[in-house]
Amino acid sequence: MEYKDKNGLTEKEFLAQYSPGDYPRPSVTVDMMVLGPKKDYSGLKILLIKRGAHPFINCWALPGGFVHEDESCYEAAARELKEETGLKNVFLEQVYTFSKPNRDPRTRVMSVAYMALSPVAPPVRGGDDALEAAWFDFEFTDNMLRIFNDDIGVEIVYQLSTKRFQNGNVRYANTVAAQKSKSQLAFDHDEIIVESMIKLRREIEYTDLPFSMANKEFTLPDLQVIYELLLGHSLYKANFRIMVADRIEPVGKKEKSIVGRRMSELYRLK
Amino acid sequence: MEYKDKNGLTEKEFLAQYSPGDYPRPSVTVDMMVLGPKKDYSGLKILLIKRGAHPFINCWALPGGFVHEDESCYEAAARELKEETGLKNVFLEQVYTFSKPNRDPRTRVMSVAYMALSPVAPPVRGGDDALEAAWFDFEFTDNMLRIFNDDIGVEIVYQLSTKRFQNGNVRYANTVAAQKSKSQLAFDHDEIIVESMIKLRREIEYTDLPFSMANKEFTLPDLQVIYELLLGHSLYKANFRIMVADRIEPVGKKEKSIVGRRMSELYRLK
DNA sequence: ATAATAGTGTCTATCAGACATTATCTG
DNA sequence: CAGATAATGTCTGATAGACACTATTAT
Numbered sequence: 001m002e003y004k005d006k007n008g009l010t011e012k013e014f015l016a017q018y019s020p021g022d023y024p025r026p027s028v029t030v031d032m033m034v035l036g037p038k039k040d041y042s043g044l045k046i047l048l049i050k051r052g053a054h055p056f057i058n059c060w061a062l063p064g065g066f067v068h069e070d071e072s073c074y075e076a077a078a079r080e081l082k083e084e085t086g087l088k089n090v091f092l093e094q095v096y097t098f099s100k101p102n103r104d105p106r107t108r109v110m111s112v113a114y115m116a117l118s119p120v121a122p123p124v125r126g127g128d129d130a131l132e133a134a135w136f137d138f139e140f141t142d143n144m145l146r147i148f149n150d151d152i153g154v155e156i157v158y159q160l161s162t163k164r165f166q167n168g169n170v171r172y173a174n175t176v177a178a179q180k181s182k183s184q185l186a187f188d189h190d191e192i193i194v195e196s197m198i199k200l201r202r203e204i205e206y207t208d209l210p211f212s213m214a215n216k217e218f219t220l221p222d223l224q225v226i227y228e229l230l231l232g233h234s235l236y237k238a239n240f241r242i243m244v245a246d247r248i249e250p251v252g253k254k255e256k257s258i259v260g261r262r263m264s265e266l267y268r269l270k
Numbered sequence: 271m272e273y274k275d276k277n278g279l280t281e282k283e284f285l286a287q288y289s290p291g292d293y294p295r296p297s298v299t300v301d302m303m304v305l306g307p308k309k310d311y312s313g314l315k316i317l318l319i320k321r322g323a324h325p326f327i328n329c330w331a332l333p334g335g336f337v338h339e340d341e342s343c344y345e346a347a348a349r350e351l352k353e354e355t356g357l358k359n360v361f362l363e364q365v366y367t368f369s370k371p372n373r374d375p376r377t378r379v380m381s382v383a384y385m386a387l388s389p390v391a392p393p394v395r396g397g398d399d400a401l402e403a404a405w406f407d408f409e410f411t412d413n414m415l416r417i418f419n420d421d422i423g424v425e426i427v428y429q430l431s432t433k434r435f436q437n438g439n440v441r442y443a444n445t446v447a448a449q450k451s452k453s454q455l456a457f458d459h460d461e462i463i464v465e466s467m468i469k470l471r472r473e474i475e476y477t478d479l480p481f482s483m484a485n486k487e488f489t490l491p492d493l494q495v496i497y498e499l500l501l502g503h504s505l506y507k508a509n510f511r512i513m514v515a516d517r518i519e520p521v522g523k524k525e526k527s528i529v530g531r532r533m534s535e536l537y538r539l540k
Numbered sequence: 541a542t543a544a545t546a547g548t549g550t551c552t553a554t555c556a557g558a559c560a561t562t563a564t565c566t567g
Numbered sequence: 568c569a570g571a572t573a574a575t576g577t578c579t580g581a582t583a584g585a586c587a588c589t590a591t592t593a594t
């Protein structure tokens with residue numbers, strides 16, 4: 001058990017004398033695609049931060065920050081998310097690690113991308129703070145990524161197209177974004193959004209992920225709209241209900257009567 | 271376009287004077303699960319490296335190494351793979367980034383995990399080199415991960431079980447490994463293998479990934495065996511052929527006659 | 541009653557899973 | 568032709584997709 005190395009040291013002795021070498025070490029950040037529904041479920045919102053420093057000064061960027069020494073990437077993402085929005089205990093999942101040597105013009109910075117899905121899009125600090133944050137309308141179709149906020153007059157548009165790649169002896173298609181508006185997202189944050197959306201839509205097939213954007217108690221019409229917003233296409237009501245039937249249970253209450261006519265049942269996730 | 275920051279600098283001026291701050295920066299490595307078929311397709315092999323230094327001295331570990339300053343993680347993984355095995359242009363894909371602060375007892379080291387699938391398991395340097403490498407038999411079932419090499423008398427076994435997690439308001443199950451043999455894998459490499467296999471099996475559903483373990487020209491019985499090895503269960507021949515029918519095209523040759531009776535057609539990926 | 545949305549019934553084409561049969565090769 | 572593997576045929580039950588219908592509420 002107590003092996004010694006070529007210098008005659010045990011593991012304990014080795015670790016006591018170890019000092020990290022002078023390998024060049026990259027900075028590591030987490031960046032997050034944070035999505036929440038509009039209050040009336042008429043669309044999705046994405047959280048962006050306005051950069052106040054070079055590079056990409058005055059560009060909008062995904063929220064994120066450096067990973068501290070004593071925390072995992074997940075913990076860093078959860079911390080940043082809470083600092084920015086107050087949100088905690090929301091769905092938060094690693095997507096991909098972006099590491100092209102020149103993705104940040106300052107120095108070597110790798111970014112571990114996360115996606116977060118929240119049942120709400122709570123107010124964020126806006127106006128003339130040092131760090132300006134805002135929720136933007138978010139549209140992701142087959143050939144277009146459109147992020148805009150009419151209140152502050154910003155529109156960021158990317159055209160999406162598929163490009164063929166080869167990996168081993170297998171070819172496959174990948175989605176790439178091309179800037180179409182005057183404004184752009186900072187760094188490679190367009191790529192982060194594209195990868196996150198692809199992963200998100202794939203995971204909807206075999207997880208309960210859309211439930212994380214619903215309230216604890218929800219109506220089936222609302223849940224269906226969330227599915228439709230995330231998937232980007234509409235669903236047949238009857239088929240949708242069959243699909244989720246064995247994952248939900250009725251609460252026994254009905255929603256508070258709105259302007260509408262018939263009241264819908266409230267359900268919760270089993 | 272030419273915005274200046276709070277110090278009155280343009281982006282160009284800012285970058286010229288920029289020096290990376292003294293944030294603590296982690297070391298970043300890539301680690302790879304490299305799988306190849308046995309020559310007779312009777313099983314899978316995994317490539318491991320014997321550690322010659324603390325920590326985990328004399329333990330077997332996934333191949334990998336530090337990401338250099340001028341390369342992406344993908345490039346680092348491809349370089350390490352070629353150095354170790356001579357393999358290039360094989361299927362290579364990022365799996366997950368492991369970042370628990372204490373996953374390496376020396377210092378902060380994050381690992382970006384990759385998986386590689388090769389059509390062959392070429393000889394590697396073994397014996398008494400400083401860096402000893404070897405292919406191990408690889409078995410991954412619902413409840414067991416078993417890695418062994420009878421030539422060198424090593425067996426590493428983990429029991430697999432499912433543990434429930436919560437993410438946002440969604441619960442889901444995850445696979446965890448518990449060491450069952452005297453020998454173990456170094457670091458959290460058991461977790462890396464588990465995550466890689468889960469991702470691999472999921473991706474078989476919607477990609478041509480198993481073709482990357484077949485030769486350019488292959489017979490359908492061979493391709494089916496590869497599918498079965500990767501998925502971990504057997505398939506019905508007729509159903510399998512229907513499933514892959516529209517992705518393959520006949521070469522017009524038959525395989526060189528082996529001991530068997532009828533010769534099978536050769537196909538290639540469309 | 542009417543308008544509007546909530547919720548259910550049911551048909552069909554497709555497909556995964558299962559098993560049975562035919563075809564082709566060697567000795 | 569006997570033995571072995573390659574390749575194809577076909578039945579069945581489940582299910583995704585589509586559309587039509589009934590139910591419940593406020594005014």
